[in-house]
Amino acid sequence: MKHARVACHGAIHDAVEENGVLKLADGRLVNFDDVIWLPPINPGTIFALGLNYADHANEISFNAPEEPLVFLKGPNTLIGHNGVTRRPANVEMMHYECELVVVIGKKARNVKREDAYDYVSGYTIANDYAIRDYLENYYRPNLAVKNRDTLTPIGPWFVEKHDIKDPMNLKLYTYVNGELKQEGSTKDMIFDIPFLIEYLSSFMTLNENDLILTGTPKGTVNVVEGDEVVVEIEGIGSLQNTIVGDKEFAR
Amino acid sequence: MLYHAKARFSSTTGLEDIYIGPSHIEWKGEKLTEDAFTWQSPVLGTVYGTLLNFREQVDALKGEFKKPPYQNEPVRPILYIKPRNTINAHLKEVAIPKGVEEVEINATLGVVIGKTATNVKEADAFDYVDGYTIVNDVTVPHTSFYRPAIKQKARDGYCPIGPWIVQKDNVPSPDNLMIWTFKNDELISVNSTKDLVRSIPRLIQDVTNYMTLAKGDLLLVGVPHNPPTAKAGDTIRIEIDHIGSLENRFVLENVQVAGGEKA
Numbered sequence: 001m002k003h004a005r006v007a008c009h010g011a012i013h014d015a016v017e018e019n020g021v022l023k024l025a026d027g028r029l030v031n032f033d034d035v036i037w038l039p040p041i042n043p044g045t046i047f048a049l050g051l052n053y054a055d056h057a058n059e060i061s062f063n064a065p066e067e068p069l070v071f072l073k074g075p076n077t078l079i080g081h082n083g084v085t086r087r088p089a090n091v092e093m094m095h096y097e098c099e100l101v102v103v104i105g106k107k108a109r110n111v112k113r114e115d116a117y118d119y120v121s122g123y124t125i126a127n128d129y130a131i132r133d134y135l136e137n138y139y140r141p142n143l144a145v146k147n148r149d150t151l152t153p154i155g156p157w158f159v160e161k162h163d164i165k166d167p168m169n170l171k172l173y174t175y176v177n178g179e180l181k182q183e184g185s186t187k188d189m190i191f192d193i194p195f196l197i198e199y200l201s202s203f204m205t206l207n208e209n210d211l212i213l214t215g216t217p218k219g220t221v222n223v224v225e226g227d228e229v230v231v232e233i234e235g236i237g238s239l240q241n242t243i244v245g246d247k248e249f250a251r
Numbered sequence: 252m253l254y255h256a257k258a259r260f261s262s263t264t265g266l267e268d269i270y271i272g273p274s275h276i277e278w279k280g281e282k283l284t285e286d287a288f289t290w291q292s293p294v295l296g297t298v299y300g301t302l303l304n305f306r307e308q309v310d311a312l313k314g315e316f317k318k319p320p321y322q323n324e325p326v327r328p329i330l331y332i333k334p335r336n337t338i339n340a341h342l343k344e345v346a347i348p349k350g351v352e353e354v355e356i357n358a359t360l361g362v363v364i365g366k367t368a369t370n371v372k373e374a375d376a377f378d379y380v381d382g383y384t385i386v387n388d389v390t391v392p393h394t395s396f397y398r399p400a401i402k403q404k405a406r407d408g409y410c411p412i413g414p415w416i417v418q419k420d421n422v423p424s425p426d427n428l429m430i431w432t433f434k435n436d437e438l439i440s441v442n443s444t445k446d447l448v449r450s451i452p453r454l455i456q457d458v459t460n461y462m463t464l465a466k467g468d469l470l471l472v473g474v475p476h477n478p479p480t481a482k483a484g485d486t487i488r489i490e491i492d493h494i495g496s497l498e499n500r501f502v503l504e505n506v507q508v509a510g511g512e513k514a
Contacts, residue, residue: 045334071399072332076463137321138329205336
C-alpha cells in the first residue's frame with residue numbers, strides 16, 4: 001500500500017492511495033492536485049550515501065570508496081512532493097540526485113546482512129540536491145552543499161516493504177522539463193541495502209523512521225531557476241519539484 | 252543565590268523549571284540534591300557541532316589547509332550532526348567500544364535555539380537564543396577531517412548534554428566563558444569561549460545564512476584542539492561558568508546499550 005502525509009481541509013492527514021485518489025484516514029477522498037504533499041515520514045536520523053554507484057563516482061572523478069561514504073542531514077532540508085527548491089543566485093553547479101530511500105522499521109543494532117530486511121518498513125524517493133559551488137574539503141560533503149533548506153524533496157509515497165519484491169533491482173529515472181536526463185538501476189549500488197544496515201548498525205543503533213538515502217547513479221547535470229525536475233523509481237513513484245530563485249525567499 | 256534553569260527528568264514530560272543553588276536544587280518548592288533526579292537531555296532538537304572554531308585548532312592546522320586533501324582554508328562554518336542515538340544525559344554512562352583504547356573528551360558550550368532562525372544578522376543573533384547547556388562531544392580519535400566522522404562521532408550515547416538549560420539572561424557574557432574538564436576530579440583541560448574563531452552571534456549568522464535552525468535545536472560552539480581522552484573507569488566532569496557541571500562515567504561497551512540506558 002502507498003501512504004502519504006498531506007495537508008488539506010485545514011489539517012494534516014495520513015492518507016493512502018486508492019484508485020488514483022487519496023483516501024484520508026477519516027474516509028474522505030481527495031484528488032492529488034487538491035493537497036499539499038508533506039514528507040511521507042516524520043524522520044529520525046537522516047543518513048545519506050555519497051559515491052554509492054560506481055558510474056556516478058567516475059562522473060565526478062572519484063574512485064569508488066572502500067567503505068561507505070555516509071553523511072547526515074537535518075530535518076530542515078526536507079520538503080514534500082510538488083515543492084520548490086531554492087537555487088541561490090550566482091551558483092554554477094546545482095544538480096539533482098535521484099535516490100532510493102530505505103525507511104527503518106524498528107530498533108536495529110548489530111544486525112547481520114541476512115536479517116537486514118527485517119528492520120526495513122518500506123521505501124520512498126528522495127531528490128538529494130547538491131550545490132557543488134559550496135564544496136569544501138572538510139567533512140565533505142559539507143552541510144553547506146547538502147543541508148540547505150529545501151534541498152531534499154522526498155516522497156510522494158511511503159511504500160510498504162512487501163510491495164517491493166526486489167529493492168536491489170529497480171530502475172531510476174530523472175526528467176528535467178520532461179526530458180530524460182538520468183537513468184540507472186539500484187542493482188548498480190556499490191554497497192547494497194543489507195550491507196548498509198549491517199554496516200551502520202555495527203557501530204550505532206538505528207531507530208524507527210530513520211532514513212537511508214542510498215546514493216545516485218550517473219547522469220547528474222546542472223538545473224536552473226524554472227526547471228521542473230521529476231525523479232522516479234520503478235514501483236515507488238514519481239517525485240516532482242521546481243527550482244526557484246532567491247526572489248521567492250526575499251534574499 | 253539561585254538561578255533559573257530548565258531540565259528534563261525521566262519522571263516528567265517536558266521541561267521543568269528548577270532553581271540552582273550552591274549545594275541544592277529547588278524543584279516544586281523542595282530542596283533536593285542532584286542525585287535525587289534521573290536526568291534526561293534537556294535538548295530534543297537536532298544537535299549541530301562546529302569543527303575548526305577554536306583558534307588554537309585552526310592555528311595548529313594552518314600548515315595543512317593548503318595541502319591535500321584540504322586544498323583550501325575553510326570558508327563557511329563546517330558543521331556536523333550528532334544524531335538522536337548519541338544523545339545522553341548527566342550522570343549516565345558512555346561506552347567505549349571494543350578495539351578502541353580511549354576516546355576524546357570534547358567539552359563544549361551548547362547554544363539552545365529559542366525560535367526559528369533563518370538568515371539571522373549577527374547583531375540580532377541573541378534574540379534567537381533560548382539559553383545554554385554543557386555538552387561532551389565524545390569522539391573516537393581521528394586525524395583526518397576530510398570525510399564526515401560518522402563512525403567516530405555518531406556512536407550510541409556519544410553526546411552527553413545537560414544537566415540543564417540555563418536561560419540566557421543568567422549568562423552575562425557567553426563569549427567569555429571558561430570551560431573546565433576534570434578527569435577523576437583532576438583538572439586536565441581549560442578552554443574559553445573568548446578563543447572562538449567565530450563568536451556565538453557570528454556563528455549563528457554564518458550558519459543560518461545557509462540553513463535554518465529550529466526552536467529547540469542545539470548549536471555546539473566548537474571542539475578544543477588536542478582534546479583530553481578518557482578510558483573505561485574514568486569519570487569526566489565538565490564545568491562551565493554560570494551554567495553548571497556535567498558528569499559521566501566511561502565504561503566498556505558490553506555493559507551498556509543504546510542511549511546510555513542500562514539494559
